[in-house]
Amino acid sequence: MRVLVTGVKGQLGFDVCRELSKRGIENQGIDINDCDLCDEAATERVFGEYKPDVIVHCAAYTAVDKAESEPEKCAAVNVGATLNVARAAKQNNAKMVYISTDYVFSGEGEEPFETDAEKAPMSVYGKTKSEGEDAVTETCDKYFIIRTSWVFGINGGNFVNTMLRLGSEKESISVVCDQIGSPTYTYDLSKLICDMIVTEKYGIYHGTNEGFCSWFEFASAIMEAADLPCKVEKVLTSEYKSAAKRPLNSRLSKKKLDDALFSRLPKWQDALERYLKEKQKMQ
Template identity: 40%
Template sequence: MSVNGIEKVLITGANGQLGSELQSIIASGTSPIGAIDPGWADVEVVASDVAGDGLVPLDITDAEAVAQFVADGDFDAIINCAAATNVDGCEANPEFAQKLNADAAANLAKAAADSGAVLVHVSTDYVLAGTDPMPQPEDAPANPNTVYGSTKLDGEKAVQELAPRSFILRTAWLYGTRGNNFVRTMVKLGRSHDQITVVDDQHGSPTFAGDLAHEILALLGTENYGLYHATNNGATTWADFARRIMANAGLACEVKGCTTEEWGAPAPRPAWSILDNKHLRDTIGDDMRSWDVALDQFMEDVEL
């Protein structure tokens, strides 16, 4: 049994939050949202990352290496979870951001098209300007104002141009069971501080990587290729997100709000990062949970 003809899948950036969730969900047959297609139990998963770390080593910024690896692997699908996501780090090192966020996406797109594989590429709300308080659908004008956003948009364009059989999923404020993220950071700070300060004029949708992984696997069961927004539903601010984390963890740490200007990050941040999952609703349906429900369940299930 397979899933829409998929018998072998390559996950790049498999050591990260999303790549880890994908592996776990495929192995267990279920996600926090619910059961996945039982055909995934028979799909061979090749998990790769640049350093190996127990996974198959692959440098996706090396075009020749990617072309050879994909050609030899005979993959039916590729899920690219790798990216340079440190917004300030991208601003400081634009060449690295371009290589990983744009050039590597082009390498994978070309290799996928040449081999006949379907490609899933994960992108970001930062490709939008972040100035409109209304939830943004997929056809909202892209107008990034950071190196991170610009290089991710270049990656989207490369995938659209080179790999017609592809899914691009923009997400935002991602956290997961593995690695460092905002939830873990807040819990750690809450255990060691009576009071912390968190930005309260940026609005977005905290998104659990397990929910995003569920939708990726569901889309791969279709041929509804194209651009998707995929975040947990509803919106909050970073400060209110932090307050809910503290409450769930039973921590008495007070969260004080501040402005983005007062925080003083090197790279600009979008004031409004609320995405509208319109294409999901119009195709397979939007199963992404509300951000607070997903967070509450995550914190109940995961030891932090």
């Protein structure tokens, strides 16, 4: 089996390639320097040359706030490039994995969203990721769409790293306490992706670490685990200015994983502990 992974210089793509190699699965990671996926001809050529059996599409425009002021650029990557990759998957008769997000939902209510819940994105980023999903479902037959949330991984900037930096610089910080979701470690998500691609259990899934918390609780856990004296204070979303509107409820139901007999990811607290250990090892 040959797997082509996009976005290898990002958080998830990096870990997917590592996990594939660990399992002895032939893989190639590419990023924008190898191929701008917005270029349809280049995408067709690069994918045609590699002849993948599976494509794991992790590349994306992920700057949620910036997207509000450059919606065309965001759509070009999250919709246009995704369509190019989906077409390349179809041409090569390859399975396609598309990584999506909790931002495709409205964020209303307090119940976890099921995979077939109505989509109602509230930001440019969420809307383009939702349209990216549609490009995949309309183009491919053999696809896995995995919606994840609050991603952190060793290869890139993320909330944990920001908290570690602020925690060593400041005496106190304010963090929103009314947005609830699941932090997700790319190392754990990569294992789920590798479990899925060897099956034909196609469809839409939610893949996050287990358990729900607020950003405030997540930040507090980071400070505690890293033994940083910085005080974390609660702030409401309504009091915190950001360009993009963010969902209050990012809870995702993992029932579909259970139904398909895929293993759920470990708890987010456990994932955080392992992530911090991995970071320490790399210093």
